[in-house]
Amino acid sequence: MPIPRGGLRAALKTTVARRLSACLCVLAISAQPAVPQEDPWARPVLGFMGVPGILDMPTAHPMQDADFSLSLGVFEKTRRGTLHFQITPRLSGVFRYVNIEGYGTQDQYYDRSFDVRYLIAEEGRHTPAITVGLQDFGGTGVYASEYVVASKTFGRLRATGGIGWGRLGSYNGFTNPLGILSDRFETRPDGEDGIGQTGKLDARHWFRGDAGFFGGLQYAVNDRLLLSAEYSSDAYESEERRIDFDRKSSFNFGATYRIQDNIDLSAAWLYGSTFAVGLTYTFNPKTPNDYPGGLDQAPRAVQVRAPGSAADLGWTQQAGATQILRGDMQSFLAADGMVLESFAVDARTASTSVRTGTQVYPAQAVGRTARIMTQLMPASVERFEITLVTPGGMPVSTVTVNRSDLEELEHAPDGSWQSFARARIEDSGPGAATGVPEGAFPRYDWSFGPYLSAAYFDPENPLRLAFGLQLAGSFEPVQGLVLEGSVQQSLAENISGLPGSNSILPHVRSDANLYAGAADFTVANLTATKYFRPGEDLFGRVTAGYFEPMFGGLSGEILWKPSDSRLGLGLEVNYAKQREYEQGLGFLDYDVVTGHASAYYDAPGDFHYQVDVGRYLAEDWGATIGIDREFDNGIRIGAFATFTDVSFDDFGEGSFDKGVRFHIPLSALTGSRTDLSITRTIRPIQRDGGARLEMNTRLYEQVRAYQQPELQNEWGRFWR
Known part of the structure; x- marks a missing residue:
């Protein structure tokens, strides 16, 4: 018996903070036991902004290379959930999602933002670590600020001092010292207190206006307990005005307890008026578990031939x-x-x-x-x-x-x-x-199990879900010809509760609510694909059918990828027709010819770059740039951004398509052999501009895994 949609909709209307908190608890419970490191500074703690910090102010030391951290901070009508990824030993990226009660015109206000931090100088014997950061540089501007911060360690004591602009220069500020370079640094353009349009990278604000000093001390009592005290340069002006936040003091005091090497629990007394708690979980894709050799069955031994x-x-x-x-x-x-x-x-x-x-x-x-x-x-x-x-x-x-x-x-x-x-x-x-x-032929395979899909960051409900049962199968009558498809039975969803689209572009993605609510039983995809090798270093495919829930048609692709090259070039051309909302076998009136020329580069040092240039589903032209960091165990974390000839205003909320994505093979977490994985793309919001077809038959990911660069990266497993 299907679960009533209304019941699920009510059940799912909880805050994003509670969801993130639950995820952190599950991760903490399932984490492998770890012995705390003897060096209390081996991995810095994350502050309540989800970045290396004292409490509410940042510090200069980076996390360990490739650390992926999830943190939750809660205080005074505010809940901050943050993803922090140490992209390189010096560069880190941050995605933050915040819930503030009664901020603006809504009872529950949700804000999303991005940070970037770069370590200018490592700590030396006589010199501090120095980091420059942009905070909330691509969001609504609730936390928009910039800073330069220095930290120096003296045994168990670490001292931090910095100068900030924007919010971090809003209390007891002084004339911008960068004014000696140009008068334009002395004035910061007026903001909207975070209620404006998101997504625009307005560099006119960066390092402009009054500046302020911040700083503090951290003391490691032992390898588990850290005490912190700081002076904050954030005036919390908008919170005082909008949620009656009472900022009585600039001094904050707190403590962090390292439960395990990768789990921190923090508590603090902030601004002389509010108590705060925080929880942080850190995961490193380089060492995701305690199974370096895996739990797979032992390989067969080499049988040595007898002499002669x-x-x-x-x-x-x-x-x-x-x-x-x-x-x-x-x-x-x-x-x-x-x-x-x-x-x-x-x-x-x-x-x-x-x-x-x-x-x-x-x-x-x-x-x-x-x-x-x-x-x-x-x-x-x-x-x-x-x-x-x-x-x-x-x-x-x-x-x-x-x-x-x-x-x-x-x-x-x-x-x-x-x-x-x-x-x-x-x-x-x-x-x-x-x-x-x-x-050997024909061959077939099938699977049956649950499915889960999600829509993120709707202002009224930041996480909308649909789940049910899926039957999937494939049939290969001869080598290189694959027929595959899947049908889904929805059990419950609240994606249909998304607001109706107000897009002035063709509604190629923004009608997700109509697709989710039209039918319970749907054909998710149904395709026939012919794979072929047209020549040396060349790969090809032709796919026809229902590619995804919203589009079907005909697709062709050619890929040039030499076996020993890190560079690949591809060309894809599609005729796509929009499917009916019920996701049966019918179509709507909208159709489009779309396609892209793509360049792929598998760079040394775990990084992979991809550029796609062409025409998108809404008939807009532009390019998508993607950067991923990939690890030998198959874990992949990356980000992408798409810019087309659609203006920021015509695109709507978010200004342009962008997001973060990750792929985690379950074998990397369990140590056991399985081809199952967790793959998710998290966009701040899904609109019509920059939209591409979702295809599971594209060539590059299939081909590259079997070529020399990838084989070389994982050759250490040859004898396992």
């Missing part, structure tokens, strides 16, 4: 030898979660094509396949050619290893590096596979 056995070619005269070896390979690979695509063998070389299946890491799949081949192949076979094939049936790369190298290096101290240096990784080319096992 390589000269024996008698097996080549045995009838049906190839068929027997092919059957054995198929069984052994299946036992390790992989699928044999094709197999061929002669006196000296064995060639096998493999789909990695449940093996999460392709390099690990190559290593396990090679060891299986040492156990099964006749002693005369010296060269193993292992071709990696995408789930759609496209051969990508061929890894060639010598059997004698495997026998020599299995237990060598530097076996991983030497095995990579001796291996050869090449493009597999467009040739058709030979030696496909009998009965």
Whole structure:
């Protein structure tokens, strides 16, 4: 029996702070036990703004490289939820979501903002760490400010002093010292107290107007307990005016207790009038769990040949030898979660094509396949050619290893590096596979389980959800042709309660409420895709059908991606037609030709860059820039922004499309083999400008995982 929508809508109308608090508690309970670090300053504490800070004021030291922190601070009608990511050892980014009761014209006011911080100088023996920061530089301006801050450590004592502008220069301010450079720094343009339009990067405000000093002291009583005292330069003018906040003092006092290395609990007395509490959870994608070797089953050992056995070619005269070896390979690979695509063998070389299946890491799949081949192949076979094939049936790369190298290096101290240096990784080319096992096609797969979708940051309800049951399946009649689809039965949702769209652009995304409320049983997607290799270093696909809940049509894509190159170039062209709100098989009147030219670059140091230039669903032209940091365990955290010929005013709230995204394979959290993952894109708000089709058949992510740069990054797993 479906749950009534009205009941769920009422149940879900809680504050964003309570949701974030619940998430933090779950994370804290599920976190792996950690011994607190002996150095109390190894990882700075986060203040009530969710950045490294004393209490309400920032400090200069950064978090550890790649730290991803979630924090919640609560005081005086204010709840601040913050995501902080240490993008590089010096650069960090922040997304903050705030709920203030009675601020503005609403009983519950929600505000979103972004910060960026950069470490100018590390702390030295005689010099402090120095950081410059922009606070709330892309939001409504509730917390808009800029600062330069310095911190110096003296054993268990850390001192901080800084100068701030905007909010951080609003109490006991003085004439801007940057005025010696230009008179324009002395005046800061009037703001809107955070009630204006979000998303505009107005650099005219930065480092302008009066400045103010702030600072404080932190004392580490031991490796768990930290005491803090600060002088704040934030006058809290808008809060005093709008929510009757009583700012009696500029001095704040508090304490932080480190429950575990990654969990902090803070309490403070702020501005002489209010008590504050905060909770912080920090997660580092480099070391997400205590399972460095994983919980997977042990790989097969390399079987070393007897001396002189390589000269024996008698097996080549045995009838049906190839068929027997092919059957054995198929069984052994299946036992390790992989699928044999094709197999061929002669006196000296064995060639096998493999789909990695449940093996999460392709390099690990190559290593396990090679060891299986040492156990099964006749002693005369010296060269193993292992071709990696995408789930759609496209051969990508061929890894060639010598059997004698495997026998020599299995237990060598530097076996991983030497095995990579001796291996050869090449493009597999467009040739058709030979030696496909009998009965390999047709293939099918299916799954059944719950689904969850979300809409974020509606001013009336910051988190709207839809959940239900989903049946998904795929059918592959021949290699490279994949039919797949899914149907969903909604059990409950409150996305249909979103306000109706006021967009002056074609409603390609802003009618989410109409799609959510039109029907309980829907066809989420239904497509036929043909994958092919048009030439060396080239990959192609053609997809037809219902791509996603809102659009269907015809899509074609070509990707150029050499096996040993970090650069890839792609071209996609689509004819898209808008689906009916009920998400059956019908369409609305709106259609559009859309497409993009894309450049991808897999940079050293875990970073990946992508630029897409072309026409979007609302017939606007522009470009999307995406930057992601990717870790060897598959965790990916990034951000994107889209700028098109739609003006900020025509786009509406948010000014332009932007957001943060993350992808977390569950194997990285559990240490067990699984191909399940958590993937989410969090936008401040979804509008019609800069909207692209949602496609799960795009080529680049399928191809790159099987090519040399990615295989090299994870080659340490070759022997696991």
